[in-house]
Amino acid sequence: MHEWSLAExxxxxxxxxxxxxxxxxxxLVRISLGELQAVDVGIFKEALSLLGESVEPRIEGFQxxxxxxxxxxxxxxxxxxxxxxxxxxxxREAVHFVPELLHAYAKCPRCGSSDLDVIRGRGVSxxxxxAE
Amino acid sequence: MDPRPxxxxxxxEGLRTLVVASSKGGxxxxxxxxxxxxxxxxxxxRAGLLDLDLTNPSCHHLLGSRLSGPLEDKGLVPPVERxxxxxxxAQLSGDKPLALRGHEVDEAVKEILAVTRxxxxxxxxxxxxxxxxxxxLDVVSLVPRGELVxxxxxxxxxxxxxxxxxxxxxxxxxxxxxVENMRRGGSTSRVEEEAARLGLRYLGSVPYVExxxxxxxxxxxxxxxxxxxxxxxxxxxxxxxxxxx
Numbered sequence: 001m002h003e004w005s006l007a008e009x010x011x012x013x014x015x016x017x018x019x020x021x022x023x024x025x026x027x028l029v030r031i032s033l034g035e036l037q038a039v040d041v042g043i044f045k046e047a048l049s050l051l052g053e054s055v056e057p058r059i060e061g062f063q064x065x066x067x068x069x070x071x072x073x074x075x076x077x078x079x080x081x082x083x084x085x086x087x088x089x090x091x092r093e094a095v096h097f098v099p100e101l102l103h104a105y106a107k108c109p110r111c112g113s114s115d116l117d118v119i120r121g122r123g124v125s126x127x128x129x130x131a132e
Numbered sequence: 133m134d135p136r137p138x139x140x141x142x143x144x145e146g147l148r149t150l151v152v153a154s155s156k157g158g159x160x161x162x163x164x165x166x167x168x169x170x171x172x173x174x175x176x177x178r179a180g181l182l183d184l185d186l187t188n189p190s191c192h193h194l195l196g197s198r199l200s201g202p203l204e205d206k207g208l209v210p211p212v213e214r215x216x217x218x219x220x221x222a223q224l225s226g227d228k229p230l231a232l233r234g235h236e237v238d239e240a241v242k243e244i245l246a247v248t249r250x251x252x253x254x255x256x257x258x259x260x261x262x263x264x265x266x267x268x269l270d271v272v273s274l275v276p277r278g279e280l281v282x283x284x285x286x287x288x289x290x291x292x293x294x295x296x297x298x299x300x301x302x303x304x305x306x307x308x309x310x311v312e313n314m315r316r317g318g319s320t321s322r323v324e325e326e327a328a329r330l331g332l333r334y335l336g337s338v339p340y341v342e343x344x345x346x347x348x349x350x351x352x353x354x355x356x357x358x359x360x361x362x363x364x365x366x367x368x369x370x371x372x373x374x375x376x377x
Binding site for chain 1: 133134135136137138139142186204206207208221224225226228229230231232233236237239240243244246247249
């Protein structure tokens with residue numbers, strides 16, 4: 001359950017930020033989930049809820065937004081979507097842990113380069129924190 | 133907002149972290165890193181080893197690792213190999229070539245540090261690639277109370293690099309001291325002189341061993357026998373005394 005460690009990172013970062021800014025309540029945290037990291041939303045949500053209860057200040061709600069992965073091939077300067085790359089389940093699993101491992105497994109279907117820049121949709125990031 | 137720096141601080145709090153670094157290649161950072169982890173284990177400490185050379189990982193060769201993958205348990209849990217909890221990107225990439233640009237190295241280092249758990253580990257040795265790039269800058273800025281161990285050999289190029297690294301990293305992190313690698317008997321030590329000039333602690337030396345790579349390839353215990361005992365003296369200066377039995 002690698003999702004648990006990602007949820008821990010989010011909750012720890014939000015709680016630290018809230019404490020530093022003297023907030024007593026965190027009402028809502030908006031989180032972007034990049035397609036490349038392929039986070040299991042069900043497990044991630046459950047971990048966020050449990051962990052959000054256990055920090056000070058408590059985090060009352062989370063809103064998750066998926067972000068599609070867009071890549072730029074530095075070989076031919078074409079943009080690519082994740083579904084255009086052929087990755088096995090095992091390779092997807094490795095990329096799920098460390099998205100940069102994409103460079104070990106994927107090649108541009110047009111020019112064969114593995115120099116693929118992730119423009120959008122890499123992984124987990126905190127978009128906004130509503131607190132008072 | 134990036135959630136990982138806060139997670140990294142939490143993951144590594146309570147661990148002593150030895151960061152083996154040099155701005156020059158070829159001085160034997162990986163040999164020293166792996167020997168340090170082995171030596172810590174032999175002295176009775178629970179050791180971890182993290183190979184942060186993402187584009188050219190090689191700790192696994194010296195450790196004689198089978199490259200078993202990490203376990204997934206509320207994060208990544210590195211396997212224990214030869215009594216050392218060990219993580220390398222090669223375990224996840226199947227040792228395939230991995231070419232990364234600077235910003236990708238930065239992302240990958242943060243990701244690895246944030247999601248890896250080191251259960252039971254008291255001392256984590258981090259092997260870094262040569263240079264003053266993203267890996268070392270990330271470790272210095274993100275790892276709480278990391279202790280830099282700078283490695284140099286007795287040459288003008290290496291001592292010049294030592295000075296650069298010491299000046300670039302001073303203030304950003306605690307420099308625990310300098311280890312001289314591949315020391316040959318009888319010669320005066322530029323490394324010792326340069327460490328004194330820089331006000332850094334000279335932690336000791338590891339002798340030059342003819343054909344070490346071939347010896348390690350033939351015999352997995354060569355590093356433990358020939359290098360680790362010298363590294364134990366260095367570790368003693370850092371406060372790692374023999375414990376237990």
